[in-house]
Amino acid sequence: MKKAKTAICTLAAALLIVVAASGCASTGAKKGNAPSDEWFIDEAWPYAEDFAAANNLNIEKSAGTVIRYASGSEADAVFTETDGVxxxxxxxxxDENGKWSVLPAGGVNLLDPNRYGSS
Incomplete structure (x- = not known):
């Protein structure tokens, strides 16, 4: 009986190690397959264009830049005003399924250095 319990525990531990190892490999592969800068700019452009029109800003798609964060799971596409700062x-x-998408809440923001007064 003792040998059977030991065998079951050993099998369960081996299965746990295999599951954990495959989960880590999958996460790394997803992060490694980040789209190109052009993809981020193309996907972000409709959001940025709508936001610019609603706030009377003048931006150009060709001036878009991409900021990738060290986590490997976040990025920003930034469009600077053509006649301002x-x-x-x-x-x-x-996301957990390996799909890149615009954040649903607070995904589009105005970065305005003039908002914060200097003293």
């Missing part, structure tokens, strides 16, 4: 930031995140 403000920028529109569109934030992306990688």
């Amino acid at each position: 403000r920028s529109i930031s569109v934030s992306f995140a990688l």
Whole structure:
């Protein structure tokens, strides 16, 4: 009876190690398959364009830049005003299924250095 329990415990531990190892490999592969900068800019452009029109900002798609964060699961596409210092930031995140998408809440933001007065 003792040998059977030991065998079951050993088998369960081996199965747990295999599941944990495959989960880690899967997560790493997803982060490693980040889209190109052009993809982020193309996906962000409709959001940025709508936000710019609603807030009377002048931006150009060709001036878009991408900021990738060290986590490997977040990125921002940033469009700076052509005649100013403000920028529109569109934030992306990688979900648990490996799909990149614009954050649903607070995904589009105005970055305005003039909002914060200097003293």
